Amino acid sequence: MADSSWRCARCDEALTARKTVFTYLGQSFTHEVLRCxxxxxxxxPPELARGKMAEVEEQLEDK
Ligand SMILES: [Zn+2]
Known part of the structure; x- marks a missing residue:
């Protein structure tokens, strides 16, 4: 699971890490993700879904 050489299932290209801006529940944040x-x-990555998105949800509830 620690293998960093992910490949695109569709084109078999090596994925490259790239900073991407996400918008979730009206909040935007930047995270480095693997992209074809x-x-x-x-x-x-699952830690993005569990970590950052949960963080955003908490911030919204914490008003
Ligand atoms: Zn691809």
Whole structure:
């Protein structure tokens, strides 16, 4: 699982790490994700879904 050489399932291109801006629940944040240089498909790591998005949800509730 620690293998960093992810490949796009569709084009078999090596994915490259790239800073991407996400917008979630009206909040935007930047996170480095793996992206296919050919088709632009982005791999969302589970820690982003669990970490950053949960963080945004907490901020919204904490008003
Ligand atoms: Zn691809």
């Amino acid at each position: 240089p050919k088709c632009g498909r982005v791999l969302i």
